[in-house]
Amino acid sequence: MLESASELWGYRNLIRNLAQRELKAKYKKSILGWAWSLINPAATLLIYTLVFGTFLRIQPPVAGNGHLKSFALYLFAALIIWNYFNAAINGGMASLVSAGPMIKKVYFPAEYTVIAANLASLLQAFIESLILAGVMVAFGNVAPTFLFFPVILALLAPFCLGIALIASLLNAYFRDVTYIVTIGMNLLFYVTPIIYPLRIIPKSKAGIPIRTIISLNPLAKFVQASRDVFYGIKLPTVGTMAYLLLFSVGLFLLGWSVFSRFARDVAEEL
Amino acid sequence: MGNGLSDSDAVIVADGVSKKFRLYKDKPSSLKEMVTSLKGVHYEEFWALQDVSLSIPAGSTYGLIGPNGSGKSTLLRLFARIHRPTKGRITTTGRVSALLDLGAGFHPELSGRENVFLNASILGLGPREVSRAFDDIVDFAGLAEFIDSPVKVYSTGMYVRLGFSVAVHVKPDILIIDEVIAVGDAEFQRRCFDHLYTLKRQGVTVVLVSHSMAIMQDMCDRLAWLDHGHLAAEGRPMEVIREYIRHVDDQEAERLLDGESADGGAGSRRLGSHEIEFESLHILNAAGEQIPMAVTGEPITLRLNYVAKKPVEDPTFGITIEHENGTPLAMLHTGDSIETGTVYGRGHIDYRIPRFPLMPGKMIVSLGIADRSNTHAYDYLHQWLELHVRPGDDVVPRGLVEFSGDWTAPTSDETRELTG
Numbered sequence: 001m002l003e004s005a006s007e008l009w010g011y012r013n014l015i016r017n018l019a020q021r022e023l024k025a026k027y028k029k030s031i032l033g034w035a036w037s038l039i040n041p042a043a044t045l046l047i048y049t050l051v052f053g054t055f056l057r058i059q060p061p062v063a064g065n066g067h068l069k070s071f072a073l074y075l076f077a078a079l080i081i082w083n084y085f086n087a088a089i090n091g092g093m094a095s096l097v098s099a100g101p102m103i104k105k106v107y108f109p110a111e112y113t114v115i116a117a118n119l120a121s122l123l124q125a126f127i128e129s130l131i132l133a134g135v136m137v138a139f140g141n142v143a144p145t146f147l148f149f150p151v152i153l154a155l156l157a158p159f160c161l162g163i164a165l166i167a168s169l170l171n172a173y174f175r176d177v178t179y180i181v182t183i184g185m186n187l188l189f190y191v192t193p194i195i196y197p198l199r200i201i202p203k204s205k206a207g208i209p210i211r212t213i214i215s216l217n218p219l220a221k222f223v224q225a226s227r228d229v230f231y232g233i234k235l236p237t238v239g240t241m242a243y244l245l246l247f248s249v250g251l252f253l254l255g256w257s258v259f260s261r262f263a264r265d266v267a268e269e270l
Numbered sequence: 271m272g273n274g275l276s277d278s279d280a281v282i283v284a285d286g287v288s289k290k291f292r293l294y295k296d297k298p299s300s301l302k303e304m305v306t307s308l309k310g311v312h313y314e315e316f317w318a319l320q321d322v323s324l325s326i327p328a329g330s331t332y333g334l335i336g337p338n339g340s341g342k343s344t345l346l347r348l349f350a351r352i353h354r355p356t357k358g359r360i361t362t363t364g365r366v367s368a369l370l371d372l373g374a375g376f377h378p379e380l381s382g383r384e385n386v387f388l389n390a391s392i393l394g395l396g397p398r399e400v401s402r403a404f405d406d407i408v409d410f411a412g413l414a415e416f417i418d419s420p421v422k423v424y425s426t427g428m429y430v431r432l433g434f435s436v437a438v439h440v441k442p443d444i445l446i447i448d449e450v451i452a453v454g455d456a457e458f459q460r461r462c463f464d465h466l467y468t469l470k471r472q473g474v475t476v477v478l479v480s481h482s483m484a485i486m487q488d489m490c491d492r493l494a495w496l497d498h499g500h501l502a503a504e505g506r507p508m509e510v511i512r513e514y515i516r517h518v519d520d521q522e523a524e525r526l527l528d529g530e531s532a533d534g535g536a537g538s539r540r541l542g543s544h545e546i547e548f549e550s551l552h553i554l555n556a557a558g559e560q561i562p563m564a565v566t567g568e569p570i571t572l573r574l575n576y577v578a579k580k581p582v583e584d585p586t587f588g589i590t591i592e593h594e595n596g597t598p599l600a601m602l603h604t605g606d607s608i609e610t611g612t613v614y615g616r617g618h619i620d621y622r623i624p625r626f627p628l629m630p631g632k633m634i635v636s637l638g639i640a641d642r643s644n645t646h647a648y649d650y651l652h653q654w655l656e657l658h659v660r661p662g663d664d665v666v667p668r669g670l671v672e673f674s675g676d677w678t679a680p681t682s683d684e685t686r687e688l689t690g
Contacts, residue, residue: 014391021388025379105375106368107351108392267352268291 004109004260011112018099018116022091023123037124038131041083048075052195061197064233065141073139076132077230078194078223084125084153085160085219086185091117092164093171093181100172100270110263111256114168118161125153132230143233152225152236155248159218162255169262172269192219218247279363280325281444281475282332282349287358289319289344289499318344319499321358326492328363331466331476333490333507335483335514337543337646341499342479346370346446349477364443364475367393369433371448376429378422382413385421386436393440403439410461411435426609431458438465445469447478449642455606463489481643483511542649546578546585546613548637551655554620566672567662570626574619574637576649581614586644589621590636591628591657593670599628605644625674626659633657 008015027033052058053071060074095117096103096110103110133146171177191214193201198220201211214220221244225236292313319341326332334342347353348360350368375392376385386407390400408417411431416424424432438445445466466476466489480486486493486507493510495503502517503510554571555561564570574587587610588603602621604610610619635655639648 010394011391013396014388014394017388017391021377021380021384024384028379099377102375102377102392104352105371106389106392107366264354 007109008112008115011108014108015112015116015119018113019119019123022095022117022120026120038127041079041128044083045072045076045079048079048195058196058200061232063139063141063231064143064145068139068141070139073132073135073141074197074227074231075195076135077227080125080128080132081152081156081219081222081226082189082192082194083128084121084156085222086189087121087124088118088157088160089164089167089181089185091121092161093167093178096168096172096266097175097270103267103270110266111165111259114164114259115161118157118164121160122153122157126150129153129230136230141231141233145229145233145235148229148235149226151241152222152229152244155241155244156222158252159222159244159248162251162253165255165259169259169266172266188219192217192223194223198224218244279328281328281363282326282477283359283361284322284324284345284348284355285359285361287319287322287345287348287355287360288317289341289348289353290356291316291318291344317499319348319355319496322496322499322501323358324494324501324504326475326477328475329470329473330491331470331478331489333486333493334477334479334496335481335486335493335510336496336502337518338545338641339498340496342496343370343448344499345496346448346477346479349444350446362444365394365441366444366446367437367440367442368446369437369448370446376421376433379420381420382408382417382424382432386417386432389436390440393442395440399441403441407432407435407439410439410465412458426611427455427458434462438469442474444475444477447476449479449481481641481645483515483645487511539652540650540654541652542639542647545580545648546576546582546639547649548639548651549575549577549616551575551589551635551637551657553657563658563660564626564628565660565662566627566629567625567674570623572621572623574621575616576613576618576639577616578613581612582639582648583612584610584642585613585648586610586638586640586642587619588638588640590638592634592636592653594632594634594656597670599633599670603638603644625672627671627674628659629670629672630659630661631670633659 027036030036032039049072053060053075058071060069060071062069063073092114095113099110099113102108103113129149133149136142136146167177167181193214198211198215201214203209203211215224221240225240225244228234228236293316294313322341322345334345336342344353346368347370348355349362350366350370351362352368352370375389377388380388383404386404387397387400390403391397395403408414411428411434413428413432416428421429421432434447437447447466463485466478470476470489476489478489490507492505493507494501495510495514497517503513552560552573552575553562553564554573555565556569558571572589574589576587586604588601588605590598590602591600592598604619633656634653635657636650636652637654638650640646640650641648
């Protein structure tokens, strides 16, 4: 692991180039280019606000400043987490196969393509969080808790990377994985309290404590943590952070070890 | 460096290296296919290399020779860390730069410039080092105008030029080059070899593969000859090449004795390794219709139909025509004039003759498909076919060839009075 870390540092320039490649390739041949990276999440936010906030009238809680009550902003704080998770998993999964022509011809550690895709998504998430912070300031919901958001991202990044490493490897062997992940993501989006607050889930149904089950999903905790710092302007509980740290480190180590074990001969499969 | 001792140290050591590949007959790439094909084994195992041990001294130029499929490229890939040995160990010391294929690891959507930076960063160069080397890279490749175009629009030659240029300008300690330089034009090849000599003088270890024994003898300090994945011989170029050529001749003699040279006429025989084979030679007229005989003075196309059982890279196609009396008349081959690319499956290649120049008669045709350097025969049909030529409408049949020149009217060079 220590060896990998020093190798990683030696290849930092490569990872930056790969990440730039991800960003450039994404909006190539589009007229608005980079602007799409902001238009896209803004459009999603608008549509969900219209459907779930206006039509279905899902009630957001009151924000931390005591009077702001906005479904759009309540949703925005959650979508930042979801958008990054979604982009890091899908981008990371595709990155290994799309770098196939290179991996077959020059040697470099294959996991760097996944790391680079993750960093590209991370940059996007960071920019979105700055915009959210700006909007919150405009609505008078300000607190130093915003500064805690990078800590949440720092836990979310290895969490996503661990999953993406495994997904990218599976995808290299079986292209079905792309479709399975698409379905899985769809399901995950709706079972995670993103467009709705956790409290609208019944405590239990047919004796199954579904609210507890849903709240145990680490992604739900990440979403809650982001809402805490931006919307509720309070820090996540120590318990939540410990829970997230456990999943973050665990999934990262799992992904990394699976990848190191099975990716050695990936050049023969791509 | 510095003292003589470390100069003779090996920078690449292969110790009992074997490499096994799986040749998938019908590779399942989805779970469904995998489940449905679980019952039968759907791949064959194939040992590309078996128990190869060698060491390459620092600063030397080391060559790998052997017929196609002998494991040369696999060994280079192992040196470059792209594949791992199945058994044994490979140790390399220093920065390894490899040009194994056209456009070593270029991303087709990115521009030449972006690819140079990406490629150089893979080889461990920092942005400042790349910027410094960038102009040299572009100059050497001669691609200044195209450097901001995506490399997918580049020609094969441009790919190779940029690939080679990046590979040699990243300050490698070890440079590994598969037989890719042969794709470029003669002028670029000359510059490549000049540059390789320069690197050699600077102490870079060069490992290369070539089918040209002349180049290998000229450039290399040591050679290894691989045969069916085994190390057949290793040592000084002269000796290894002599042994290799003797072995190749022996094999051809064996093939002849085995009677593989059946059919055809009296003097005909067939040789080669048959990854790709001729099926037939067709004569086509101007309208593209097949005709039984060539016609003097008419547009004629000679169509060679072939079938390649495996993908064959850049084969050279050749036709030799002799008169039945034994006079050699023409030797046509693709050689440097075109790049044939990779051929696979059934196909044809045409040779178009605007005015067929041979006078009527019976010609004897030999056909050949060889590798790019013309040293290894895939299929060679010696004096295999007869080509009959019939007179055209306005040709007086005499001599062997019809020149398509024109006479001009007489012009006097001096003024002389016509007297008496």
